[in-house]
Amino acid sequence: MTINPLKIGFTPDEFDAYVKKINPRMFTEPSSGAKTPILGAVLHNTYMPDLKMVQGYLDAKKWDEPHLIENWWTLYRQKAWQSGPHIFIFPTKIYVATPLDVRGTHSPSYNRNYWGIEIIGDYSHEILPDNMRYMAERVLKAFYHQIAVSAVDKNFHFHGEDVKSTHHFCPGSGVGPKTAWLAKINSVA
Numbered sequence: 472m473t474i475n476p477l478k479i480g481f482t483p484d485e486f487d488a489y490v491k492k493i494n495p496r497m498f499t500e501p502s503s504g505a506k507t508p509i510l511g512a513v514l515h516n517t518y519m520p521d522l523k524m525v526q527g528y529l530d531a532k533k534w535d536e537p538h539l540i541e542n543w544w545t546l547y548r549q550k551a552w553q554s555g556p557h558i559f560i561f562p563t564k565i566y567v568a569t570p571l572d573v574r575g576t577h578s579p580s581y582n583r584n585y586w587g588i589e590i591i592g593d594y595s596h597e598i599l600p601d602n603m604r605y606m607a608e609r610v611l612k613a614f615y616h617q618i619a620v621s622a623v624d625k626n627f628h629f630h631g632e633d634v635k636s637t638h639h640f641c642p643g644s645g646v647g648p649k650t651a652w653l654a655k656i657n658s659v660a
Contacts, residue, residue: 474554481567501574513586514627544568547576556575562591594642611627
């Protein structure tokens with residue numbers, strides 16, 4: 472059984488306050504209740520629909536962000552996933568989907584100990600907009616601050632690094648190099 476998504480939207484400052492309030496340091500396994508330590512985060516892109524399509528849906532008011540998250544959750548239910556990614560980065564807000572203290576489902580090798588962050592878009596063909604990069608960086612800074620470690624190559628991953636995944640190009644070259652993400656996550660400002 473798949474847990475229902477939270478679909479709670481935040482500005483970056485609101486998200487920082489939310490993470491401090493929740494104080495996640497361990498994941499609870501949805502099916503067994505077992506606890507595992509949180510080690511870091513994995514960055515993804517949603518691939519389909521891409522950012523241009525999502526922006527079209529939002530502009531036409533065909534769907535809003537919570538409905539789009541529910542659309543992805545329909546797919547996760549069909550796959551019999553217990554949960555989904557923790558975060559969805561949309562053009563205007565950060566959305567929490569899987570509770571931050573519950574093990575997510577987003578990358579086979581990393582589900583057990585890593586938060587999953589989905590950036591809306593296909594960054595194999597699109598360039599990550601600055602405002603969305605900023606929100607993703609703020610999420611990552613909050614997460615690594617919460618578990619009191621610096622982001623390094625061993626605890627911050629691009630989804631494509633997962634040898635058990637078929638998404639070898641995720642999150643795509645349009646997000647920039649991993650080294651730049653690490654530098655920004657660990658910067659003081």
